[in-house]
Amino acid sequence: MPVRPRLGSIAMANNPDARRKFLDAASKYLLETPKKAVPEPAPFVPPRLTFSALKEIPMSRSRDRILANLEEMYTEAFRRAKETGDEAQMASLDFAYRREQLYFEILLDVRDAVERR
Numbered sequence: 001m002p003v004r005p006r007l008g009s010i011a012m013a014n015n016p017d018a019r020r021k022f023l024d025a026a027s028k029y030l031l032e033t034p035k036k037a038v039p040e041p042a043p044f045v046p047p048r049l050t051f052s053a054l055k056e057i058p059m060s061r062s063r064d065r066i067l068a069n070l071e072e073m074y075t076e077a078f079r080r081a082k083e084t085g086d087e088a089q090m091a092s093l094d095f096a097y098r099r100e101q102l103y104f105e106i107l108l109d110v111r112d113a114v115e116r117r
Contacts, residue, residue: 066104066108067101074093074096074100077093081093
């Protein structure tokens with residue numbers, strides 16, 4: 001059984017201009033990078049919380065309010081642990097409450113010192 005050549009390959013072999021056009025198109029597609037439009041840079045927007053803005057804005061929460069919120073949160077959790085009779089959880093909550101109360105008092109002292117400046 002004789003092998004018949006494909007029609008497309010005969011046409012390409014007999015037409016050098018078609019082959020040249022095909023190779024030019026392939027090299028253009030593979031080798032040239034398309035020119036992409038460069039996006040415009042985003043407009044500069046200064047941050048809202050600049051140092052001068054922070055100096056003008058008074059601190060919003062009082063020391064008593066912050067510590068009362070902390071106490072309320074831990075009191076509720078401690079009450080739930082007490083209802084279930086979980087002694088380990090109650091001890092853990094007591095320690096965590098005292099630790100966080102100390103941290104908040106230190107942070108509030110720093111905040112008060114910065115406000116005085």
